[in-house]
Amino acid sequence: MRIGIVGASGAVGAEIIKILEERKFKVSSLSLFGSKRSAGKYLSFKKRKIRIQELKKESLKNFDLIFFSAGSDISKKFAHIATSSGAVVIDNSSAFRMDPEVPLIIPEINSKDIEKMGKNIIANPNCTTVISLMAIKPLLNLSPIKRVVATSFQSVSGAGARGIRELIENIEYSLKKGKKFKNIVFEKEIAFNVIPKIGNITSNLYSEEEMKLHNESRKILVDNKINFTATTVRVPVLRSHSISLNIEFNNNVAMENIIKALKKFPGLKVMNSSKNNTYPTPIDATNSDDCIVGRIRDDFTVKNGIALWVVGDQIRKGAALNAVQIAEFL
């Protein structure tokens, strides 16, 4: 397959290259595209150095598959050029996720929806959606779910390589107590702080990130009765997101069956013992393909409710790995 990656020097783009190599994806040629600023840099793939080219309209010919990971505006501008030249696009941005002709895929959950592709574009869901649904889907097989209260702890890698750099710099400034740090990527200081707003505030006063979890989940699960109320929060973690979930089922489900369903779901690991401090933290999931779930308990405050905690590597399963898994299904 002739593969292109748009946004190759970003955190997710670089990880896609790594995962294509790790998983021995059949690549006959690999082309890397980036902004003017990153053009001319070299990245390694299978011990070869590949030069990043500046992305231009005429660049996207003669590809079978192009990964887009350079933000919504670039996807909107260039994805159709890529598909009209014959490529399939796997888009990591939010540009086409809610387009009814574009499948929104988590391979473990709805790989069969890939067939419904109408525009030669497949969308990769938001990272918090992917990681949350990896824990929720196995439970939906036990009972319909009425409502999920989700509170996220999102790492700075969600804002890309720039987000990671800003956290490190901000911390270095804070420890030196030098001149005041000027945040650019995040709206407020991220060192020793948490920021309870990701994306813009929408008309219902939820943030865009919060509404993505609700809207994307309903599309992926093909379920218009499930409801997500989210509070999405940026935390000073380098990579891996965590989500605290309070889930209300329609029916009574035995804890035993819940644990069993989680354990056998592909791509999900269970770390859940009240002894030995067995529960997952973001560091446990970092560089791991699996999402990890723990702190599973009956919620005594509501009928048919449970609470749990799930973590996943935002750059891998939350983005790059999921995109490559989609490509494998193609």
Added chain:
Amino acid sequence: MRIGIVGASGAVGAEIIKILEERKFKVSSLSLFGSKRSAGKYLSFKKRKIRIQELKKESLKNFDLIFFSAGSDISKKFAHIATSSGAVVIDNSSAFRMDPEVPLIIPEINSKDIEKMGKNIIANPNCTTVISLMAIKPLLNLSPIKRVVATSFQSVSGAGARGIRELIENIEYSLKKGKKFKNIVFEKEIAFNVIPKIGNITSNLYSEEEMKLHNESRKILVDNKINFTATTVRVPVLRSHSISLNIEFNNNVAMENIIKALKKFPGLKVMNSSKNNTYPTPIDATNSDDCIVGRIRDDFTVKNGIALWVVGDQIRKGAALNAVQIAEFL
């Protein structure tokens, strides 16, 4: 008043000294007590240096009021000695909070319960309880509340001065990529990580910290119908806790009245505008007496529900300030 502080060199003890001075509390004598390790050190109060004495059974005579802030074991061992020598104890530990003869006080909420003091001990609630209830109490005046889903983002100062040191050291190690950091205060690495367990896991699989919010809130509010399901999480923030709250009222309450009630509640500030990024973060509350609430919105996933976000300085309103406010009521 002849005042003693047990645990004077801890994060909360040191803050009590500062607040007694700031608020011009009437102090005729101030004695400071600590462990063997901190005995001999000096702390400042009104420009005088006061020597920390090692705490012994015979130390606690001739006081009107003693603040205890050295953990549950010390309180259990020494508080009764202090009261039997005639002092009133304001205890910051969890030792006596659920004792029916010990009032559990947040002055803005239930100062009248101070009268019910049966053992000359008054308990200061858990920090997350104080900060959560500062946002919840004004709403309870509008409608009974059925259920609260709380997810906390708790700073390392909740584990005292040692917790603050461990975060800084852990970060310095991580940035240098030197030898592996060995965590002592926290169960797992806290730098660039979050830890979804505070205190031990109890028989219902909630943590002690999570059950404190439920149990202490019911006692303070004198309300056995309100339910709290919590997930309490340690985050790499130096001080100030944040709590994301999803609140379900019994009755329909207009958003306008909610905002009005929050705005006029003493000790609470509202930072809540979808324009201009007006919402509170832990850094905004640090060194502030007020708790701050924001991200207030109708929860579209449940009848009569709202979501909001509250932050408060864990060392001040979550501990030292609340204790001194109790003393002022005495």
